[in-house]
Structure formats: structure tokens, C-alpha cells
Amino acid sequence: MRPQHVLIFPDGNRRWATMRGLPSSVAHSRGSWKADEVINWCKDRRIRHLSLYLVSAANLKRDPSTLEPMVEILTKVIQHLATVRSARFLPVGDLSILPPAMAAALVDAHSATSDVSGMSVNLIAGYSPEWELTQAIAQTAASQEPPAHAALSSLFFPYGQQPSVDLIIRTSGERRLSGLLPWQSAQAELHFTPVLWPDYTEHHFQEAINDFAQRTRRFGL
Numbered sequence: 001m002r003p004q005h006v007l008i009f010p011d012g013n014r015r016w017a018t019m020r021g022l023p024s025s026v027a028h029s030r031g032s033w034k035a036d037e038v039i040n041w042c043k044d045r046r047i048r049h050l051s052l053y054l055v056s057a058a059n060l061k062r063d064p065s066t067l068e069p070m071v072e073i074l075t076k077v078i079q080h081l082a083t084v085r086s087a088r089f090l091p092v093g094d095l096s097i098l099p100p101a102m103a104a105a106l107v108d109a110h111s112a113t114s115d116v117s118g119m120s121v122n123l124i125a126g127y128s129p130e131w132e133l134t135q136a137i138a139q140t141a142a143s144q145e146p147p148a149h150a151a152l153s154s155l156f157f158p159y160g161q162q163p164s165v166d167l168i169i170r171t172s173g174e175r176r177l178s179g180l181l182p183w184q185s186a187q188a189e190l191h192f193t194p195v196l197w198p199d200y201t202e203h204h205f206q207e208a209i210n211d212f213a214q215r216t217r218r219f220g221l
Contacts, residue, residue, distance in 0.1 A: 003166035005049035012172025012196030025069035057128035082109035087119040093127035
């Protein structure tokens with residue numbers, strides 16, 4: 001059994017830097033530039049949909065001195081992805097609360113890769129479940145009848161026929177979902193690993209895929 005849609009929660013960058021006496025920007029750079037590798041890992045395993053959690057709405061409320069280097073690195077990575085066109089990139093989140101350069105990079109990445117077939121990658125930035133629910137409610141408020149499940153799904157993932165998330169991988173030993181994509185991930189299998197994201201390798205990714213393959217999916221039963 002192979003997942004169609006994998007969501008990765010890359011956690012542990014700051015801890016990795018602290019353990020080595022390095023500035024957090026070093027860890028964020030090492031972690032963020034893994035995006036190319038992760039996309040190739042998925043392609044090699046015929047996984048057609050990937051979601052990468054870049055920065056949450058809560059993250060954006062942190063001390064600017066800590067936030068700015070991370071956002072600058074992420075912006076450069078997004079610009080790089082738009083250039084190499086290794087997948088179709090789709091922003092998921094409230095772009096209005098992002099720093100303008102990062103928001104522009106996400107929009108450009110979407111536009112520059114809209115014709116790329118094969119793999120789709122959701123770049124999750126400025127996301128909160130409250131924002132997503134508010135958006136979905138606003139779009140259904142004018143309807144006279146309750147929308148069907150499929151119609152609601154298209155609102156929560158407004159980029160076409162993507163399947164729900166099959167597998168969520170979170171690194172660094174944290175065992176929580178932090179409110180990430182509750183609608184799309186309702187039936188997802190969870191894989192938690194103690195490995196800090198900058199140290200995460202293809203071997204660890206394969207362990208998660210192997211773990212998923214051994215699960216008996218019950219879909220709420």
C-alpha cells in the first residue's frame with residue numbers, strides 16, 4: 001500500500017541549531033533547502049501529492065528578529081522551486097498575513113508552474129484552521145441548501161481533485177498536529193519520528209512509507 005498524498009511537518013530546526021551552538025538561520029537554511037530532495041523522494045515512490053508545512057499563522061507572531069531570517073530563507077527556496085518547475089506548486093494559507101515578498105513568491109510559484117503535470121506540492125504558509133473554516137463558511141453562506149461532502153472538500157482544498165491526506169509525518173518527537181488541515185487529514189495515518197528535521201534523510205522517509213504500508217486503514221471504523 002502506497003500513500004497518494006503525504007503531508008510533512010518539518011519540526012526541530014531551532015533545537016538542532018541550539019544543540020550545536022549555531023544560529024537558528026543555519027538550521028532553517030539546511031532544513032528549507034531539503035524541499036528539492038523531498039520532492040524527488042516522492043517522485044521516486046510515485047507519490048503524486050505532497051504538502052509541506054512552511055510556516056503557520058502562529059509562527060508569524062514570533063519575535064521579528066527570529067522570524068525574518070527564516071522568512072527570507074523560505075522566500076528564496078520558493079523562488080527556486082518556481083524556477084526549477086519540478087512540480088505544480090500551490091499556496092495554501094492566508095497570504096495577506098505573510099511578509100509581502102514571501103506572499104509574492106508563493107503567487108509567482110503557482111503561476112509559473114500551473115502547466116506542470118505529474119506531481120502537485122502544496123506550500124502551506126500563513127495557515128490556521130480558523131482561517132480555513134472561516135473561508136469555507138463564507139463561501140457557503142449564500143447557499144440555500146447544505147453543500148455535499150465533495151463540494152465542501154473543494155472549498156477546503158480549493159485546487160482541484162487532490163485526494164485527502166493519507167500520511168502525516170512529523171519530525172523532532174512532537175506528537176501533535178497543531179490544528180493542521182483537520183478536514184483533509186481526518187483519516188490520515190500518523191508517523192512521528194524523533195529525528196530533527198535538518199537530520200532527516202531519505203532513509204527516514206522510507207521508514208515512514210514502510211510503516212504506512214503495514215497499517216490496516218480503518219477510516220473511522
